[in-house]
Amino acid sequence: MLTYTKFIQTNPFPILVSMTHYQIFRNIQKHISLTEAEKQHIISQCDVLDIQKKQRILEQGKLCKKLYFVESGSLRAFNLSAEGKESTIMFAVKDWWITDMNSFVNQKPALLSIEALEPCQIISLDFHVLEQHYQFIPKLERFFRIIFQNAYIREQLRALQSISLTTEERYRQFVENYPAIVEKVTQKQIASYLGVTPEFLSSVKKK
Amino acid sequence: MLTYTKFIQTNPFPILVSMTHYQIFRNIQKHISLTEAEKQHIISQCDVLDIQKKQRILEQGKLCKKLYFVESGSLRAFNLSAEGKESTIMFAVKDWWITDMNSFVNQKPALLSIEALEPCQIISLDFHVLEQHYQFIPKLERFFRIIFQNAYIREQLRALQSISLTTEERYRQFVENYPAIVEKVTQKQIASYLGVTPEFLSSVKKK
DNA sequence: CGTCTATTTGAATGTACTCAAAAGCGGTGG
DNA sequence: CCACCGCTTTTGAGTACATTCAAATAGACG
Numbered sequence: 001m002l003t004y005t006k007f008i009q010t011n012p013f014p015i016l017v018s019m020t021h022y023q024i025f026r027n028i029q030k031h032i033s034l035t036e037a038e039k040q041h042i043i044s045q046c047d048v049l050d051i052q053k054k055q056r057i058l059e060q061g062k063l064c065k066k067l068y069f070v071e072s073g074s075l076r077a078f079n080l081s082a083e084g085k086e087s088t089i090m091f092a093v094k095d096w097w098i099t100d101m102n103s104f105v106n107q108k109p110a111l112l113s114i115e116a117l118e119p120c121q122i123i124s125l126d127f128h129v130l131e132q133h134y135q136f137i138p139k140l141e142r143f144f145r146i147i148f149q150n151a152y153i154r155e156q157l158r159a160l161q162s163i164s165l166t167t168e169e170r171y172r173q174f175v176e177n178y179p180a181i182v183e184k185v186t187q188k189q190i191a192s193y194l195g196v197t198p199e200f201l202s203s204v205k206k207k
Numbered sequence: 208m209l210t211y212t213k214f215i216q217t218n219p220f221p222i223l224v225s226m227t228h229y230q231i232f233r234n235i236q237k238h239i240s241l242t243e244a245e246k247q248h249i250i251s252q253c254d255v256l257d258i259q260k261k262q263r264i265l266e267q268g269k270l271c272k273k274l275y276f277v278e279s280g281s282l283r284a285f286n287l288s289a290e291g292k293e294s295t296i297m298f299a300v301k302d303w304w305i306t307d308m309n310s311f312v313n314q315k316p317a318l319l320s321i322e323a324l325e326p327c328q329i330i331s332l333d334f335h336v337l338e339q340h341y342q343f344i345p346k347l348e349r350f351f352r353i354i355f356q357n358a359y360i361r362e363q364l365r366a367l368q369s370i371s372l373t374t375e376e377r378y379r380q381f382v383e384n385y386p387a388i389v390e391k392v393t394q395k396q397i398a399s400y401l402g403v404t405p406e407f408l409s410s411v412k413k414k
Numbered sequence: 415c416g417t418c419t420a421t422t423t424g425a426a427t428g429t430a431c432t433c434a435a436a437a438g439c440g441g442t443g444g
Numbered sequence: 445c446c447a448c449c450g451c452t453t454t455t456g457a458g459t460a461c462a463t464t465c466a467a468a469t470a471g472a473c474g
Binding site: 407 | 431
């Protein structure tokens with residue numbers, strides 16, 4: 001059986017460089033603490049990617065094998081219906097995690113495409129690597145328990161707002177709750193997140 | 208510091224009875240395995256409650272201190288707006304977990320009330336007890352990581368459907384995905400889950 | 415500067431809500 | 445066992461919200 005100690009043994013290089021310049025570790029260490037060795041272990045199994053505006057890191061219909069963390073930049077996850085209508089499911093800015101979670105976890109075809117809204121630096125974690133991390137560094141179960149717990153709370157609040165508030169109220173809430181996102185995205189994209197047409201959102205704003 | 212071993216030492220009674228008759232352990236053991244001692248430990252810190260139809264286990268505006276598991280029966284979590292409109296956020300049938308997660312986790316006033324749709328047997332876990340369980344039985348971090356992961360996936364799918372599908376399509380999806388719930392609830396409650404009026408849902412069904 | 419896309423505006427149409435009233439249904443007490 | 449009560453469901457008319465389509469305007473980008 002693989003153990004964490006074994007990893008250390010198989011890594012012949014002394015650990016010299018602090019990993020704290022990676023936003024991902026500041027993110028993880030909001031909830032758990034990691035040793036330098038653990039950070040080294042994790043980062044050694046990740047890909048750090050620089051992507052351009054409009055570049056896609058996931059294409060609807062394909063299998064999603066990666067979980068992404070946004071070091072810098074911003075992205076958008078959306079579904080394209082048979083009738084050609086885009087529905088934005090989430091935005092991700094610096095310090096957020098993003099993927100098609102259903103596809104990633106259950107290895108089913110993705111309902112979502114994910115594309116960069118601007119040049120981004122992202123860190124990608126492979127599904128199988130993450131499963132191994134859960135074994136080597138069980139604290140990560142706790143970390144992702146907290147991450148998913150918060151994600152669930154956010155989505156449930158979104159569901160409540162989407163069935164109980166008017167479009168105007170939901171737009172206000174969005175602007176209030178996610179000012180960092182509002183700066184980066186077009187009104188058309190916000191409309192597709194709220195589930196209304198861009199024309200209608202425009203007329204709502206006029207008031 | 209408290210340890211799991213210490214718990215065993217402080218429990219002077221031999222463990223004689225299997226806990227497998229509790230649905231909650233069958234639920235937990237879908238994802239992790241528990242020893243009889245661990246089950247005994249968990250159940251000793253829970254309350255097993257029998258509640259009547261229409262009885263509320265959480266009142267909107269109050270703090271939610273408990274996480275509930277449904278052994279039998281069914282419940283509904285809903286928000287009542289200032290204008291008197293009810294929005295059903297979730298239903299819970301046998302083998303489901305339910306609470307106002309935001310209130311439970313962040314100790315904020317509940318947005319939701321939770322009430323029984325029929326006589327229920329439920330198991331209640333206190334917030335602080337659960338936090339201790341995470342220490343004693345770290346496997347539970349994994350269990351709830353998976354639970355929240357699935358809850359997040361479900362809610363995200365719901366968000367997508369709510370912004371991309373027509374009311375008719377969403378009704379069909381609901382009936383298809385949750386046949387066990389459809390049996391237990393009124394059409395008015397389904398309407399409040401879909402975010403439409405009962406009158407409109409009635410007219411949609413007629414077609 | 416020109417092209418492409420986003421945003422605004424308006425008219426016509428369709429979707430969903432409000433309000434009111436009737437019909438259906440389940441539980442309870444006489 | 446039946447009659448009544450309260451709640452749910454249905455139905456319909458009138459209104460408000462949101463979409464579609466088309467065209468004009470404004471912005472972003474090479």
